Amino acid sequence: xxxxxxxxxxxxxxxxxxxxxxxxxxxxxxxxxxxxxxxxxxxxxxxxxxxxxxxxxxxxxxxxxxxxxxxxxxxxxxxxxxxxxxxxxxxxxxxxxxxxxxxxxxxxxxxxxxxxxxxxxxxxxxxxxxxxxxxxxxxxxxxxxxxxxxxxxxxxxxxxxxxxxxxxxxxxxxxxxxxxxxxxxxxxxxxxxxxxxxxxxxxxxxxxxxxxxxxxxxxxxxxxxxxxxxxxxxxxxxxxxxxxxxxxxxxxxxxxxxxxxxxxxxxxxxxxxxxxxxxxxxxxxxxxxxxxxxxxxxxxxxxxxxxxxxxxxxxxxxxxxxxxxxxxxxxxxxxxxxxxxxxxxxxxxxxxxxxxxxxxxxxxxxxxxxxxxxxxxxxxxx
Amino acid sequence: xxxxxxxxxxxxxxxxxxxxxxxxxxxxxxxxxxxxxxxxxxxxxxxxxxxxxxxxxxxxxxxxxxxxxxxxxxxxxxxxxxxxxxxxx
Numbered sequence: 001x002x003x004x005x006x007x008x009x010x011x012x013x014x015x016x017x018x019x020x021x022x023x024x025x026x027x028x029x030x031x032x033x034x035x036x037x038x039x040x041x042x043x044x045x046x047x048x049x050x051x052x053x054x055x056x057x058x059x060x061x062x063x064x065x066x067x068x069x070x071x072x073x074x075x076x077x078x079x080x081x082x083x084x085x086x087x088x089x090x091x092x093x094x095x096x097x098x099x100x101x102x103x104x105x106x107x108x109x110x111x112x113x114x115x116x117x118x119x120x121x122x123x124x125x126x127x128x129x130x131x132x133x134x135x136x137x138x139x140x141x142x143x144x145x146x147x148x149x150x151x152x153x154x155x156x157x158x159x160x161x162x163x164x165x166x167x168x169x170x171x172x173x174x175x176x177x178x179x180x181x182x183x184x185x186x187x188x189x190x191x192x193x194x195x196x197x198x199x200x201x202x203x204x205x206x207x208x209x210x211x212x213x214x215x216x217x218x219x220x221x222x223x224x225x226x227x228x229x230x231x232x233x234x235x236x237x238x239x240x241x242x243x244x245x246x247x248x249x250x251x252x253x254x255x256x257x258x259x260x261x262x263x264x265x266x267x268x269x270x271x272x273x274x275x276x277x278x279x280x281x282x283x284x285x286x287x288x289x290x291x292x293x294x295x296x297x298x299x300x301x302x303x304x305x306x307x308x309x310x311x312x313x314x315x316x317x318x319x320x321x322x323x324x325x326x327x328x329x330x331x332x333x334x335x336x337x338x339x340x341x342x343x344x345x346x347x348x349x350x351x352x353x354x355x356x357x358x359x360x361x362x363x364x365x366x367x368x369x370x371x372x373x374x375x376x377x378x379x380x381x382x
Numbered sequence: 383x384x385x386x387x388x389x390x391x392x393x394x395x396x397x398x399x400x401x402x403x404x405x406x407x408x409x410x411x412x413x414x415x416x417x418x419x420x421x422x423x424x425x426x427x428x429x430x431x432x433x434x435x436x437x438x439x440x441x442x443x444x445x446x447x448x449x450x451x452x453x454x455x456x457x458x459x460x461x462x463x464x465x466x467x468x469x470x471x
Contacts, residue, residue: 001388
């Protein structure tokens with residue numbers, strides 16, 4: 001496939017591996033601990049594990065897998081609210097497939113579907129709108145998840161509903177924002193990340209400018225990065241070049257898709273429909289200021305939260321979960337006490353085990369589980 | 383969740399919709415986010431990144447080529463360096 005195959009070329013990967021290694025060795029001589037580089041986005045985490053990129057890197061580089069998987073970080077209370085909405089016989093709940101298994105306090109959407117709730121998987125929010133037109137006597141709710149990448153699609157679908165006079169369509173809005181969350185990570189006292197791989201598709205919508213604070217205020221290098229293995233490796237090399245030169249700039253490795261200004265029609269649609277929430281709660285990270293959006297009062301009739309008076313439930317994370325520490329790079333996924341045994345992809349307890357984009361699920365799927373658990377047990381004894 | 387897939391616009395179907403071919407599968411896609419020129423037909427034959435039924439960005443072929451060329455050069459430079467250091471020994 002064009003724009004995919006050429007960015008998976010093994011020869012190029014080999015070249016990049018060599019270049020990364022030479023530069024990393026040079027930098028390692030000036031430091032007493034490995035460089036920590038965080039990829040924020042779950043899409044990057046997935047590529048890193050799928051293509052074994054960590055195995056290609058020298059020991060002087062440690063990748064920290066960030067919280068950028070919107071399915072993973074959805075707190076239990078929001079899943080419970082979604083199930084509550086879906087249990088209303090008038091409602092058809094529609095959702096992306098990857099949200100189906102996210103555990104609530106008691107059930108996931110897939111459990112609720114098995115118990116009789118009308119929950120349907122769709123590819124696009126526009127499919128939910130079509131369903132609304134076909135079922136005028138039902139209320140069709142779309143479980144709106146995702147970072148800025150996905151916000152234009154849901155905002156434009158609301159605008160279509162308005163233009164077409166469809167009143168039985170609404171969103172249960174759980175969209176989250178990238179920049180406030182990166183800020184919260186940077187402000188965490190035990191956070192020691194040296195450089196950032198920034199999400200390419202969020203940047204495609206918001207542009208380069210919103211990331212400038214990482215270099216201006218925190219003096220950390222950041223590279224906006226595509227999702228193929230060659231993209232990630234090139235981006236690692238660019239970050240090493242900056243670190244070697246003592247620079248902290250925002251660079252764009254993914255120029256074939258990301259324009260400096262972002263996507264104007266998308267941003268306009270988002271600005272019409274959404275406004276920042278004061279706080280939004282994340283599984284594993286707690287409440288973060290301005291880290292979510294809600295539907296503006298003018299569009300209240302498309303807001304399931306306002307229409308059905310729901311969305312205030314708070315349910316604490318399972319107490320033994322160490323997702324927060326994994327996200328901050330303090331521990332590796334397999335060092336969590338629940339990893340593999342109580343918490344695994346078929347029965348996820350914590351956020352990061354939920355979707356294939358979560359760091360724990362990636363370790364579980366692509367790592368040697370028995371070896372990792374044995375290693376943890378040895379460390380515990382030691 | 384945030385991933386997209388490249389596809390080629392093969393037919394403009396209306397002011398906000400186009401038929402996009404992704405690996406041989408054709409599907410109607412919303413093009414509001416990429417329809418920024420005065421002539422919608424400029425989008426025909428363009429490659430776009432499709433995310434949940436919406437074309438979100440026109441893929442810039444020149445930039446794609448530049449990215450790849452940069453890595454090619456990097457490989458050559460490493461090879462030259464290796465040869466150079468080999469020559470020294």
